[in-house]
Amino acid sequence: MKQKGLAPLLVIVLVAVIAVGGYLLYQKQTKPVSQLVVQPTPISAEESTDWKTYTNEKYNYQFDYPTNWYIQTLGDSEVYLSDQKLDIKNGMDSPSLQYDLIDISYIPANQIDMQVTAPVGTQQKLSQFLYIQKISDLKIGERPGAKINFVDQQNNNKNQSQTAYWIGLDDGKLQISATSSAKLKMIDQILSTFRFN
Numbered sequence: 309m310k311q312k313g314l315a316p317l318l319v320i321v322l323v324a325v326i327a328v329g330g331y332l333l334y335q336k337q338t339k340p341v342s343q344l345v346v347q348p349t350p351i352s353a354e355e356s357t358d359w360k361t362y363t364n365e366k367y368n369y370q371f372d373y374p375t376n377w378y379i380q381t382l383g384d385s386e387v388y389l390s391d392q393k394l395d396i397k398n399g400m401d402s403p404s405l406q407y408d409l410i411d412i413s414y415i416p417a418n419q420i421d422m423q424v425t426a427p428v429g430t431q432q433k434l435s436q437f438l439y440i441q442k443i444s445d446l447k448i449g450e451r452p453g454a455k456i457n458f459v460d461q462q463n464n465n466k467n468q469s470q471t472a473y474w475i476g477l478d479d480g481k482l483q484i485s486a487t488s489s490a491k492l493k494m495i496d497q498i499l500s501t502f503r504f505n
Contacts, residue, residue, distance in 0.1 A: 359501070362387065367414050367477060372501035374494075387412040389498070390491075408488050410495055416480040441469070448502045452476045473499065 359372040366384040373379060373389055380394040381387050388394055390409040439459045446453040453475040471492055473484040484499070486492040 364414075367482075368505040369477075369482070370503050370505075371498055373498055385414040408491060410484065410486050410491050410498070413483045414477075414480060415483055419480075446473065446475075448473075448475050448499055449504050451502075451504060475502070 358375045360375055360377075360379075361370055361372050362379055363370040364384060364387070374391070377389055377391050378394050379387065379389050380396050382396065388396055388407070388409050388411055390407055392407065392409075394407060394409065396407070440456055441459045442457040444455040446455050453473060456472050456474065458470040458472065471485070473482075473495065475482040475484070484495055486495050
């Protein structure tokens with residue numbers, strides 16, 4: 309008699325579990341995954357006539373930059389741009405602390421130690437103090453890339469926001485960053501002029 313009394317209760321519990329599981333599965337499948345694709349802000353035709361072109365023969369890319377800006381390279385891997393005169397030396401510790409600039413660095417595939425695996429819109433911890441706050445897919449020319457917003461919590465628990473752009477190359481990536489919000493706005497325009505050979 310007791311077993312017959314348990315059978316209907318077990319059937320009800322089983323039906324409820326199946327119904328809840330089915331509902332959750334349905335919700336997961338019907339929610340579209342939002343993937344933001346960012347396009348750089350193009351420069352106007354009249355602005356671009358006054359721009360110079362930088363070409364990197366080794367990594368097969370080029371871009372335009374304002375005529376009144378200075379450019380300095382350290383080998384083929386580091387390119388610095390600024391609207392102030394630059395005097396960056398090999399081995400200089402953190403030029404970004406001494407100049408307001410845009411830094412374009414080539415990073416070989418075998419030295420990429422930071423793997424971004426978090427889906428768009430999620431937070432990923434990269435180190436004790438550094439978190440990815442937002443990742444947006446990006447296309448530069450025909451190259452895949454990303455705009456990555458970091459939050460650095462190292463400075464006395466004050467969240468300091470940083471942004472970097474990554475552009476995939478055949479054997480590594482370009483990492484592009486700025487030291488100020490004014491330079492960050494200029495990155496968008498410079499990225500719109502990137503070309504790959």
